[in-house]
Amino acid sequence: MKNSFTVLFLFFIIGNSFAQEDAWIYLTDKPNVLAALANPVSILTQKALDRKQRHSIAIDERDVPVNEVYIATLKTQAGITVLAKSKWFNAIHVRGSEDDINALSNLTFVETIDFANQNFNTASRSASQLNKTEIEDETVAFTYGGTQNQVEMINVDNLHLADFTGEGITIAIMDSGFPNVNTMGAFQRLRDNNDLLNGYDFIDRTSDIYAYTASNHGTKVLSTMAAFVQDQFVGTAPDASYYLFRTEDAGSENPIEESYWVEAAERADSLGVDLINTSLGYTTYDNSNYSHTPGDMNGQTAYISKGASIAAEKGILVVVSAGNAGATDWQTVGAPGDSPDVLSIGAVDGDGNYVAFSSQGGAAQIGYQKPDVVARGGAAYVISEFNSIVQNNGTSFSGPILCGGIASLWQALPNASPTEIKDYVRQSASQFTAPDDFLGYGIPDLDLAKNLALSIDEEQLGNFEIYPNPVKSSLNIVLPATVNHLEISVYNQLGQEILNQVITENSKTIDVSNFTAGLYLIKFSTQNISKILKFIKSFN
Template structure:
């Protein structure tokens, strides 16, 4: 009897003190209006410029979380603060169920969402999926190893035209970047000043290259930025890169979703143009936190909703579809399930579907997953020892295409992220007959460029305006035989200051009341848009 009582007591103790993860959603932020009116206090100039170029307003989601609330949470009994999100105005905490539940009594706490959905009184509003796995590697030193994976998406034609990603900034969110700051394959990147450093959100350190528990990020980065003369060329060798560690390779816990969102917010603040993430979340070490395939609808997982916000902020997000195609899970996981991101499946060197590549499912209603595919079967990468190897996984098809899209975007810089994604899909091999294995198929990025230029030429080649700079009147010249075009002007804060229709041979816009500074004109018709800049004196 004593043994049974002891066992019951231990069970009670274990249950009572089990650590849980939860998101604490806060009621408000401080100095919102002041911060938005002075965007340099919360964003970099590059971030402000990117938002202006794509007519994206700076809003309260760009304002940081109230630090006094974070400090207060850190003083609460049994509570450990793990991560924060300005986009969600939320804090990821760890503690017992009781201690976390007690936080609702704090005046600045609006709601609590446990990662273990059974502890929530309402159904979970956010959730996750499993990491992409890396398979066996083989050493390969033959000349031109990347030729197939580059030519497959026709990015080599862009490179010949000197579109190599220059001017595009990419944030790589992954699990480890050992030796990126020293190895020869990234020497060209460093010499050109294109390795912009980064941050380790897991260990909270700027020494992002010190973590040696995983070389996954190093390999992912190599497919875009790696360069070994006559042997290996990434798909965007002249783009600029930030590297952020958000994945803890030693465990699976939903806090990694929160690290990811933090890193995406940091990327947004830095003015990053693109994010590549070769990570996915489906199941966790604590099964109570795990998702089901039915949850993969872009609306459940915290990371997927965060990825959608990143797109709203003007970032083009490229995500690996996952390596669950041959498992019972099968479907594209989070954050690749977001309808707003570009999810990349995998094919082999012959362009045929590889069995491990995750598939679209009935959970993804009204949109196609994966979006497109690139080489993920026996793709060539460079490991942390500067050796060229072959790996399987959509972990590599994603950055191969991400780099290719960076080179494409350099060629069509006036296009918005959503427009770039649309042309990538339209250029793909089975655009008219997509399926759940290859999505829209293998993109042809040279074709995507031509589609974009043809659209732009068709509608806007005869458009002009003058003078620039302007003091009082801006003269708009436009063909008389076209339907009215929406004409919008935005200021440097992304605020719309004029909206009207233009039609006929010319139109005069009075800008005499505008404050001196830089403004952006955006033309919109049913099929395309174009953005240009002018200066008001």
């Protein structure tokens, strides 16, 4: 009996010694920081540099890549597997036994070690397991023309009528799989316009982003923004450009997925992406020792939430689905939607009513509102990997529906900062003056958001008028007293620029006599401000 106990005890010790753990290894420094910052094009694309300059975002040490020598050294350490890296955190995600990971502290370039299993760091945390796709997989019978409701609900259809369809805006989608996006008819228009910019699979470390990975979730998410089926389906940003990044392994739940997400966000930043959409949320894991608790959903605890906040600092507008835990014990918005720096999107049904599965604001989110706003996520229209229009439930779809709408809004307000866009969206929402933990600020009206922004521009420009309107031949322009020189562009209903000229105090009239009758947009641009007005060309 004694011998049996000894054998079992030894087995317990050995089993624990060799159990695989996940941890983040934070490094002490980076090489050649000054040289890299002096030559930023060596570490970021020109598009990324242009976006940062446009929004006055400083380039700093966080933009410098991790020391590859340090990574190579970690890979040679006994029992250690390197899984992911982050330049923003100057950290490496590794897997190995507790002893082997702790042994890394002997390396001179290792500053701190943070185990995903909080038993090895701080007090234990536990929570009940949630299946993030359980609700989203419920399919409802197709009803023709359903996309009209989810588009009109946020009033993005009026932006589309004005030819603001997301053109010139780049969106990165982090998800679990994008099968058949490269061949499906619903994305033919996207491919023909060269707006499908490919991407990367951070799990399998391959650029084959369209392979089937046990999940069609990303394909459906992309469809709400980018798909186009004549007379049947139009996404909220059909002319935006898209990078697709696989960061979620649908077969398991492990904190490595948070690290993959941060890696993808860093890649998106370096590519000059404007918006990130993620219909993922992280709360609990297969190994309960790794799990977060609702109290951790404060925007400052989860690795992915801290990464999302850095992405926002870098000038990216991050749009995150709030989660599907509203009717569970968990209940609150998950990570990274808990970050105060991202827009977290809850769900309503086709009538604009709260749906019970939509995650709610929680006690941990002190001093800020979650969710921020809502869109249709109850029986939302999406397109499956089989090119079929179906209906699914989940904030996984309310998030991208609104993200695409924001892309169309941002096209209309090209000089607005990410923070300003977020503010306009919130201010336009149905219960902005009385937010709650179910709908946040409510359902946004994106056409109103555009008008709010333009009204602010109008105050800055002063008295600014065009007349007569409708016009037959000569359109007169009244400049405010503070402006004596600006550029104007006129666009037809197809979004084509048909006139560009400079307006001065001595030349304040444009000839529209040769224009065909119809609606036109005129854009006025100074060095710091742009303004868009409509005018109607009548029959001569």
